[in-house]
Amino acid sequence: MILANKFIKSLKQKGLTxxxxxxxxxxxxxxxxxxFKGTSDVLKGSIICYTPEVKMxxxxxxxxxxxxxxxxxxxxxxxxAKNLSGIIRADICAAITGLASEGGSETKGKPVGTxxxxxxxxxxxxxxxxxxxxxxxxxxxxxCDDLYQFILKLTK
Numbered sequence: 260m261i262l263a264n265k266f267i268k269s270l271k272q273k274g275l276t277x278x279x280x281x282x283x284x285x286x287x288x289x290x291x292x293x294x295f296k297g298t299s300d301v302l303k304g305s306i307i308c309y310t311p312e313v314k315m316x317x318x319x320x321x322x323x324x325x326x327x328x329x330x331x332x333x334x335x336x337x338x339x340a341k342n343l344s345g346i347i348r349a350d351i352c353a354a355i356t357g358l359a360s361e362g363g364s365e366t367k368g369k370p371v372g373t374x375x376x377x378x379x380x381x382x383x384x385x386x387x388x389x390x391x392x393x394x395x396x397x398x399x400x401x402x403c404d405d406l407y408q409f410i411l412k413l414t415k
Contacts, residue, residue, distance in 0.1 A: 278347035329364035
């Protein structure tokens with residue numbers, strides 16, 4: 260929780276706003292930010308895009324792209340962040356997808372615990388891929404913290 264508070268304070272000091280497209284975190288990254296003073300000055304909005312249909316119907320990801328790369332991929336995450344900027348006008352548009360538990364698109368090269376981050380900031384997309392171990396909740400919590408840290412590094 261200390262990191263989320265630091266994150267909000269940092270973005271507020273810089274006059275930056277944020278929008279999130281959350282898949283595997285199911286709104287956890289947004290919820291963790293809601294506990295601190297200044298959140299309403301920073302957070303413009305969030306879309307939980309857990310299913311392929313929401314990624315396609317709301318965030319404009321093509322079915323062919325989903326079929327080619329899978330919903331849990333750097334390609335889809337990057338498109339989510341860019342497309343989010345056309346829906347919610349914010350200085351920073353970030354997206355997160357990944358595999359917190361079995362039953363998704365996991366492979367040997369993309370095991371459970373793989374998470375993709377994309378941040379659209381200053382007309383450029385920045386990508387990050389991480390791998391975690393733990394329960395689904397632990398993976399989601401670590402991913403949220405790393406998303407905040409990733410954005411903090413980009414906005415220094």
